[in-house]
Amino acid sequence: MYHLECIECHKKYRPSDVIYTCTCGGLLDIIYDYSNIHITKNDLKGPLSVWKYRALLPVGREPVSLKEGGTPLYRVDRLAKSMGLKDVYVKHEGMNPTGSFKDRGMTVGVTKALELGMKTVACASTGNTSASLAVYGARAGVPAVVLLPSGKVALGKLAQALMHGAKVLSIRGNFDDALKLVRDLCDKEGFYLLNSVNPYRLEGQKTIAFEIADQLGWKAPDRLVLPVGNAGNITAIYKGFREFKHLGIIDSIPKMTGIQAEGASPIVRAIKNEAAAITPEGKPETVATAIRIGNPVNAIKALAAIRGSGGTAETVSDEEIIHAQQELASLEGIGVEPASASSIAGLRKLVEAGVIGKDECVVCVTTGHLLKDSEHVLAVCPKPIEIDATIEAVRKAVFQND
Ligand code: AN7
Numbered sequence: 001m002y003h004l005e006c007i008e009c010h011k012k013y014r015p016s017d018v019i020y021t022c023t024c025g026g027l028l029d030i031i032y033d034y035s036n037i038h039i040t041k042n043d044l045k046g047p048l049s050v051w052k053y054r055a056l057l058p059v060g061r062e063p064v065s066l067k068e069g070g071t072p073l074y075r076v077d078r079l080a081k082s083m084g085l086k087d088v089y090v091k092h093e094g095m096n097p098t099g100s101f102k103d104r105g106m107t108v109g110v111t112k113a114l115e116l117g118m119k120t121v122a123c124a125s126t127g128n129t130s131a132s133l134a135v136y137g138a139r140a141g142v143p144a145v146v147l148l149p150s151g152k153v154a155l156g157k158l159a160q161a162l163m164h165g166a167k168v169l170s171i172r173g174n175f176d177d178a179l180k181l182v183r184d185l186c187d188k189e190g191f192y193l194l195n196s197v198n199p200y201r202l203e204g205q206k207t208i209a210f211e212i213a214d215q216l217g218w219k220a221p222d223r224l225v226l227p228v229g230n231a232g233n234i235t236a237i238y239k240g241f242r243e244f245k246h247l248g249i250i251d252s253i254p255k256m257t258g259i260q261a262e263g264a265s266p267i268v269r270a271i272k273n274e275a276a277a278i279t280p281e282g283k284p285e286t287v288a289t290a291i292r293i294g295n296p297v298n299a300i301k302a303l304a305a306i307r308g309s310g311g312t313a314e315t316v317s318d319e320e321i322i323h324a325q326q327e328l329a330s331l332e333g334i335g336v337e338p339a340s341a342s343s344i345a346g347l348r349k350l351v352e353a354g355v356i357g358k359d360e361c362v363v364c365v366t367t368g369h370l371l372k373d374s375e376h377v378l379a380v381c382p383k384p385i386e387i388d389a390t391i392e393a394v395r396k397a398v399f400q401n402d
Contacts, residue, residue, distance in 0.1 A: 002032045002058050004199060007301065015058065018116055020183075020197050027301055028199045029239075030058050039247055041218055048214060050104050050207045056243060057108055058203050064110045064140040068103040069207055071095040073215040073363070078331045079344070083351045087361040089221070090328070090344075091212055094336055094369030098160060101205060101233060101367045102132035108204030109194045110136040118192035120145060122185060124171075124178035125195075126229065126290050127157030128368055133194055134166035145191060147171050147178040152289050154337065154373035174284065176295040179230075196232025197297045205233055209240025212363055213250045220250045223356060226365035227342045228258035228267050228313070229291035231302035233367065238305035254363070256311035257356075258302065259346030261286030261321065261339075264293055267302055271313040278303075287318040287376065290339035290368060312355060316345040322380050324348065328366070335370030343367075 004013040008026030013019050022028060039055055046052065050069035073091050080088035093101035110133075113121050122145040123133050130146035130153075137144030144166040148158070152174070161168050171178045179195060186193040196202060213220055220241055228234050234256055241253045260268050264284035270277065281294035296302065306313055316324075325341035328334050343364040350356040370377065385400075387393040 004028045005031050020193050030199050048211050053207050053210050059111045061115050065107050066097040068096050068107050076332045083348050089363045091365045093367050098132045098135050099369035100128040102128045105201035105204040106132040106136040109201045110140050112200040113192040120191040121194050122191040123194045124182040126175050127153040131157045131160035134161040134164035138164045147182045149174045155375050156372040175293050196230050202236035205236035206240030209237045220252050221254045221363040222360040223362045224254040225257045225343045225347050227291050227339045228260050229293040231296040231298035234258050235298050235301040253309050256305045256309040258313040259342045261288050262315045262317050265315045268313040268315050288339035314346050316342050320345040336366040337368040337372045340366035340368050
């Protein structure tokens with residue numbers, strides 16, 4: 001029904017192979033026999049969920065699931081108007097079981113781990129992947145090992161990894177160091193690697209595209225804007241739109257538009273320089289710790305997604321990210337973590353630069369929930385006003401101009 005194939009040398013692998021990258025070093029893609037997949041809009045009635053699309057997912061067994069996917073697509077007219085746009089939506093992936101889009105990939109990836117008979121699952125993470133792996137490992141009854149960059153993981157994410165019982169290792173190094181280490185660990189110990197270099201993860205994440213198409217009435221938006229870190233999600237969503245187009249469910253593909261923080265932007269530089277590959281950044285830095293990544297493992301696939309769809313990539317400053325986070329929270333009631341707000345900041349910047357047209361239908365993907373990083377919120381918002389427990393003090397504080 002499907003096979004794995006190297007995007008560089010086209011060597012093929014079987015579904016029963018435990019493999020993450022080709023022997024030539026190239027990234028792997030999962031390719032279906034589409035001539036045997038017949039899905040129509042009619043088959044896709046009923047509530048949204050990742051497993052609704054199982055005909056396009058590469059696992060046969062009963063899924064390890066906490067009911068992921070089915071996240072809301074919100075119209076954001078007030079925000080749109082503030083940018084001079086008319087047709088803007090937010091796909092809020094923070095509404096998944098663990099509060100980030102990673103659950104879509106983990107439900108598929110951990111299910112695949114069981115199918116392959118793997119005994120331990122592992123990942124490196126800037127936070128959300130580790131939270132999701134800890135949760136789905138617990139759900140599957142399989143031990144999880146997570147490697148985190150010491151001192152650079154938002155507390156909500158760390159709390160999830162700890163409470164759900166993962167073995168949590170705090171690495172003296174950044175995410176890129178941790179990823180290198182965990183790949184080595186998995187090779188040596190036979191643990192199953194669930195970073196987004198694992199193509200099964202991306203298969204789950206492509207369902208974001210399927211849901212957006214459904215929620216827009218079987219249409220793709222003109223443009224999709226999302227944060228880019230390790231570059232798995234932009235790759236996955238592009239694949240989802242391409243598959244739906246191939247199956248005749250939609251008739252266009254959005255311009256894939258990746259946003260990175262100024263201090264961690266190798267993909268943006270490669271796009272602007274028209275380079276064939278990225279130059280890794282040794283010391284990535286940004287307030288958006290989720291995307292504090294200097295050497296994105298899926299870069300080659302992401303560059304192809306951006307170029308193949310006629311999209312683009314842009315950087316945003318930490319100030320722009322924080323401003324966008326506050327704007328989305330207060331103007332629209334949508335609470336997202338800093339990395340997710342970079343999509344909104346990037347949209348504003350690209351509209352102001354005239355790159356994004358005023359008539360475009362745009363979907364921004366907000367990848368993680370506000371509560372993931374409440375420490376950051378307390379650092380950027382005004383402090384609560386402490387007063388005596390009297391009505392006079394309350395009235396004075398309520399009507400005080402600040
Ligand atoms: C909120 O958890 O890499 O470009 O280890 O948590 O697919 O990597 C997180 C990434 C965007 C970037 N938004 O997605 C991890 C990790 C949020 C994230 C991204 C991440 P990719």
